[in-house]
Each structure stands twice: as C-alpha cells, then as structure tokens.
Amino acid sequence: MRIKVLLTGxxxxxxxxxxxxxxxxxxxxxxxxxxxxxxxRNLSYQQQPVSGIKRKFHKFDWYESxxxxxxxxxxxxxxHGGGFKLGNKSSDxxxxxxxxxxxxxxxxxxxxxRKSKKKPLSRFEDLADGCFExxxxxxxxxxxxxxxxxxxxxxxxxxxxxxxxxxxxxxxHEVCSSESEFAAYLxxxxxxxxxxxxxxxxxxxxxxxxxxxxxxxxIRNARIPIISIHGSRDRVVPANNPAGPFFGTxxxxxxxxxxxxxxxxxxxEGAGHELHKHFNPLLGGGPGARRRWRDMTQxxxxxxxQELNLRDVSQ
Numbered sequence: 001m002r003i004k005v006l007l008t009g010x011x012x013x014x015x016x017x018x019x020x021x022x023x024x025x026x027x028x029x030x031x032x033x034x035x036x037x038x039x040x041r042n043l044s045y046q047q048q049p050v051s052g053i054k055r056k057f058h059k060f061d062w063y064e065s066x067x068x069x070x071x072x073x074x075x076x077x078x079x080h081g082g083g084f085k086l087g088n089k090s091s092d093x094x095x096x097x098x099x100x101x102x103x104x105x106x107x108x109x110x111x112x113x114r115k116s117k118k119k120p121l122s123r124f125e126d127l128a129d130g131c132f133e134x135x136x137x138x139x140x141x142x143x144x145x146x147x148x149x150x151x152x153x154x155x156x157x158x159x160x161x162x163x164x165x166x167x168x169x170x171x172x173h174e175v176c177s178s179e180s181e182f183a184a185y186l187x188x189x190x191x192x193x194x195x196x197x198x199x200x201x202x203x204x205x206x207x208x209x210x211x212x213x214x215x216x217x218x219i220r221n222a223r224i225p226i227i228s229i230h231g232s233r234d235r236v237v238p239a240n241n242p243a244g245p246f247f248g249t250x251x252x253x254x255x256x257x258x259x260x261x262x263x264x265x266x267x268x269e270g271a272g273h274e275l276h277k278h279f280n281p282l283l284g285g286g287p288g289a290r291r292r293w294r295d296m297t298q299x300x301x302x303x304x305x306q307e308l309n310l311r312d313v314s315q
Contacts, residue, residue: 028105028312029074030305034065037102039095045111045144053114058137061089062152063098063108074158074204074310075145076101078110079138081165081211081274084120084130086281088112092274093164093209093285093293100297101162105312107154109145113137113170124245125186128214131169132182138170142201160205160304164274165237168211172226172252175199175206176218185215199224204308207300210273212237212246219252220259225307227264228252229296231271236279239267264303268292 026033039061046058064073080087080094089110098108114137116130142159149156161171173182178198183191198221205225213219219226230239230249240250247255249265256263273279275292285293304310 027305028070029310030104030302032100032103033105034067034103036065036067037063037099038066039063039099045109045141047140047144047147050140053137057112057114058140059089060109060111060141061095061098063102063110064153065102065105068105070105070312071150071153072155072158073105073107073153074160075152075154076106076108076160076162076207077138077141077145078108079113079134079161079163079167079170080110081163081167084116084127084134084166086115086121087166092281093289094167096290096293097162097164097209097297100294101301104297104301106160107152109141111137111141113141127166128245129186131166131173131214132186134166134170135174135179135182138174139201142203157202158310159201159203160207161203162207162209163211164209165211168208168228169213170211171206172208172211172213173218174201175203175224175226176213176221177215178221181215181218198222205304208249208252209296210234210237210239210248210275212248213252214245214247216244216247216251216255219255219261222256222259222261225262225264225304226252226256227300227303229266229275229300230268231273231275232267232269233271234273234279236273262307264300264307266296266299268296 041061042059080091089112098110113134118126120127120130146156163171178196180194180196207227209229228249239248253265276285276289
C-alpha cells in the first residue's frame, strides 16, 4: 500500500547519504542499465487463424536491449490507447515508455488488438464491449509468450500488463474482473457460463496509465499490485469521477485502500490526457509530456522492483 513518510533533521541526512551511496550502482528493473534498445516490428502472436479477426490485429513490436544477457526477464505486455477504435502498437506514448522499460532490463511486447466495429468513441456501451472483446486477444498474446518464453528470453511466470488509456482499461479489467462478471455487466446472455476466475493468467501487476475501470468495486478483486498514473486535468478519462462510468485513478486509490489491495498512484498536476498539457490526439505531447512520461517510468519501475522483489537472475 502507499506509504507517506516525513523525514527531518538527522533522519533526512541519513536518507540522502544512503541514496547517494545507492545511486553509484544501478539496480536492474529500477534504473537505466542499457542505452541502446532494439525494436523488432510486426511480429505475430497469432498461432492459429481466428475467425473474423484480421491478422494485423495480432501483430506486436518487440523491445529489448541487445546488450542484455539475462534470459529470465520479466515481460511487460503493452496495450495502446485509442478508445478501441483508433491507434496501434506505435501510437502515442507507447513506443517511448516501452523503450524506457527495456532500458531497465525488461522485455516489452507492444501488441495490436482487435478494433470495435461499433461506435465506442460515442457510446459507452460500445466502448465497454470493445474492451471485453480486446481482452480475448490479450489472452492469445499471453498464451503465445508463455509457450515461446525460451525464444524470447523471458520468465513465463513474470508477466506484467501495462496500457495507456484504453490499454490501461484492458490491464485493469484483466486482473480485477472475471470474464463472467464483465459479461454480466454488459448484459450478455452467456455470462453465467463464462469463467469466474479473477486474474486467470496470474500476471504479477497491472499498470494503468490514464485509463479507468467500469465498476469501481472490482478493484477489491485484485490480489496483485495496481499502479495507476493520471493527469489531474484529464477531460478524456477523468481521474476523479465518482459517478462513473469511468472510474479513474483517484477512485481506484480509494477502493484499493479500502480493500487492502497493494497500490501505487501518482497524479500529475495540471496535465491532461496522455500527460499532455493540452491533449490533441493528432499531435505529439512535446518535451513537457516526454519529461512526464520519463518521470512516470522511473516512478513505476522503482515501485515494481521493490514491491515485486525483482532481482537480477541470469542464465
């Protein structure tokens, strides 16, 4: 859980001395270890054709450092934003923070997933339905990387989900709502016959970047750390909207605290969606947004390394 500590006087001096001593040795998964990151584009996690789904929706880009000799790395599966109608694995901030995590020793797979054929950008019901369908592709991706973990040099038991905007919604719902609960929320007639397991893939953590959850009570189902990052002035997906249907970072923090779920949250004051000052989906965020993305990556990496007790295990 989030802990606030106030250090003064001698304690503060001891803290600074210890921090300076630690800074001389970079810690894998927390600090930058590698300057160069390789990116392999347009690989596929589709092992068999899926009826009605174009193959392009099962493509991914792979990020890793060629200098990293560790063959048991944690894998971050990254999901892009776009309201389940727009975007792809190269959109928005995704390539930026994928590289930042790879520089710290993670392997990162930025995936495409199916787009909604409905109107998710104007109808909330279609947006939630788009998330439900996209999670089926995430399941395929997880199965693929577990099956091929030796080829990619990853630990199949150390998979972390991360996403921005719609991708953050995917990360949260994958670990907080069962397939049956989500289907019932959507009023699907087959909901009673679906899986009732929470976090069936046993992922280690979920990172939500300026996304939300559709039912705030589902946060109590998490048995893993939840990380949530948001801009305080996000008007696309508000950080604090107690009436829903988007329950953002401040509501997630409240529910996690109530339920005893491990969590880390951080609000960037004055920032909007994608941590832009003035969000425009057609334009980049500029140096200010990039600074915030870099700061966000460092915060999340430090929390994950400590909370999950990630260590450098090489083979």
